[in-house]
Amino acid sequence: MWTIDYQGEPDSEPEAPDAGAALVFPREILDAHGARVLNPATAPLGSGSVVPDSTVYHADMVLVPTQVLADRSVREWFTAALGELGLEPHLPEDTGNDPGAEPLQWRAVVLRVTRGVAEVDAWAVVQHLRTRLPVDSPVRGLDEISRRILEFGGRIGLNHLLVGSAVIGGEPVTDGHGLPGDTPGRAGFGYATRCPVQVVWPKPVPDPAFTGRAPVVALIDSGSAKHDWFDWRDEPWQGHQFLVSSKAQQKIVNGTPVNAARPQQVPAIDGHEDRPVSGRPLLGLVNAQAGHATFEAGLIHQLAPEARILNLRAMFADGLVSEHALHLALEYVLELVEANQRDPDTGLFVDVVSLSCGYFNENRDDRVYTQSVERLVDEIRSKGVMVVAAAGNYAATKAFYPSGLAGIPDQEKRPFERAPIFGVGAKNPNGSIAIFSNGGAAIKYYAPGAMLISTFPPGIRGSAEPELELRGTRNGRPWIRESYDPDDFRSGFALWSGTSFAAPIVAGQVLAHLIRDHGAQLADVSADAALTRGTAIVKKLQQ
Structure with a gap:
């Protein structure tokens, strides 16, 4: 358990x-x-x-x-x-x-x-x-x-x-939570690298008895990818469960200035799809963060199959996020929520925002110069939207923003003015805190974040090959016998580790509590009603 x-x-x-x-x-x-x-x-x-x-x-x-x-x-x-x-x-x-x-x-x-x-x-x-x-x-x-x-x-x-990734002692903890880019990575401290696995459980099915408003989580992360579990749909969203937004992606494009003096070396975030798979086509190595959002979405879907998932792409294929792109994505969420609270026929109420990226601020004590993300997150929370943020994988106690916002005392003194923000660290399968997980005053919640299994884009196949392979025919049919292929993800599932995945587990559990304990009240998307639900969920998680 x-x-x-x-x-x-x-x-x-x-x-x-x-x-x-x-x-x-x-x-x-x-x-x-x-x-x-x-x-x-x-x-x-x-x-x-x-x-x-x-x-x-x-x-x-x-x-x-x-x-x-x-x-x-x-x-x-x-x-x-x-x-x-x-x-x-x-x-x-x-x-x-x-x-x-x-x-x-x-x-x-x-x-x-x-x-x-x-x-x-x-x-x-x-x-x-x-x-x-x-x-x-x-x-x-x-x-x-x-x-x-x-x-x-x-x-x-x-x-x-x-970063949606981190290093300990200069070496990757896990492939995909190691060096940004397409570094192949190697296991660290006993953790396996990102690798394909096979699962035998069926796709989660929503409870037909639940007929209320399906709660919504916004994943601001890498892009979406085709998978049997997810049928991603652009606006209009009526009747759909897995959502992307061309409007949000265009907002990020319009808010990103181009420096003509510096050649473009990183593919722009110009759509909702998770691409490119490889940043170095002559090597064929799979990008370190490829499939990041798909993995997170699968964790949430396993915990709350009734919930709707809005995937907003703000992460480059190499696992980095420009702060201004995070701002623009959060602004878009705020616009959706405010529109829906004014008129239920417009916008979309987002119950939870899940963030699996962060940075260390250069000013440890200077609040004047650290307000940009804080003010926007606080404004979203004032509308009743809960925020879940990953602690980071540096094995550090220094605040890692935006999860570091959960440790600001001023916010804790006004718990009923804003929905909760959860700073989330990672646990090992045996329940101990994962050695790579950040800690500190802001990280009060720890969820499974090591050696997890979830969905992964089945179309991704890297250049690594099995060490042994035999091919032939048997009874007129192709026959293949080979050793394990470490980057052939045709199974559609992977094993991965990181606080990036502990955060969506908390988000999924929050959504499950909303569905199970507050289903009849979810139709009320006013800030007061949402704040009341958030306060109840905090008490539930702290039991």
């Missing part, structure tokens, strides 16, 4: 920086994304800044509040400050909501060289911008323009790269 364990007290490990939190990224992956690993020892600092922690970010982009782009005075300050560095901003097609609108939105802005020779480094740019902020004086105060520059310009930050 498996359980979800609740740990009310933080882990006993020290909260000092972990050696296990060291970031290890292949050079080719960083180059493909125009990214850098921030090195605390060499990072340039502005006046009054503290030495940062390490993080991974797009070197040629910054995240900018939409008020900076829409407010002429603030935009002129931003453009002038960039000009001092020989740079100019290049905006995406979608520049977000109107100034003054809620919630506060951020957009990715590309940094382009306009004169001379300039180093394009978003960290250095952010440091420079902060030195150009107006200084508030208790005697004279600030005029209105300076106040807006300080408020919104001070929130310009890095466009982080989130």
Whole structure:
């Protein structure tokens, strides 16, 4: 029997920086994304800044509040400050909501060289911008323009790269939860690599006695793939269970600026399908995160076969997620929920958002510069939407965002104003905490996350071959006898490990509780009703 364990007290490990939190990224992956690993020892600092922690970010982009782009005075300050560095901003097609609108939105802005020779480094740019902020004086105060520059310009930050994978000691824990990209990976600490398996149980069948509104989970992850269990349908969604959205994917495209100075090395997220399978066709290696969302969807479907699954693709094929793409996907979920709460015939109420990616923030204690994801997640939760986030696989106690939001004390003081957020670590089959799982104050729930079996795209076949193979004919029929093929997934199922999969197990169990214990009330999608259900589920999981 498996359980979800609740740990009310933080882990006993020290909260000092972990050696296990060291970031290890292949050079080719960083180059493909125009990214850098921030090195605390060499990072340039502005006046009054503290030495940062390490993080991974797009070197040629910054995240900018939409008020900076829409407010002429603030935009002129931003453009002038960039000009001092020989740079100019290049905006995406979608520049977000109107100034003054809620919630506060951020957009990715590309940094382009306009004169001379300039180093394009978003960290250095952010440091420079902060030195150009107006200084508030208790005697004279600030005029209105300076106040807006300080408020919104001070929130310009890095466009982080989130990972759906992690390393321990520089080596992969599991294939697909190891190095980003298409690294073949090898077992670590006794865990098998991602591999095909055969199952004998049937496809889960919804309970015909359940006639209420089917609860919805949004998987913001890799793309969808064909599978016998899932019949993915685009909008309109009426009557369908497994959902994708061309509108959401177009929103991500429109909100992603293109840097003409840097050749495109990573296939754009221009649709809902999980592709490409291999990032290096001359080798034929299967991408480390291929099938990631399909595996998660299968776990949820096993636990709550009545639930509807909305798959929003924000993850590149190599397992990385640009922070701005996560913002755009979350904005889309918020738009669906708000529309449905205004008019039941429009939009879609999403009961749970499941997130299996994250990043380490460079500012351990500075809340001013870590609000972009937090504000959006909080706004979604205020509508009654529960959020489940994976702890990360670095064996670290440092907060891994967005799961780190579950450890912010201010949110715990207002449990009835927002739906719960669950930070989820992984357990081994024997019930112990998996050695690779992150911990810390934010991770209070632990669910099975090691050596799991779930759905996987059956069309994926990599270049690895069986060690032994015999072919012939017998009674006029083809005959094949071979050893195990480690990347032939025609069975449609795989074994995999990671906190990425512990999170959807919690999401699936939350959905199961909604169906079993609150089925008659699910038709009420008001924020108050959803918050009440969320509070009841927290009590259930903490028993």
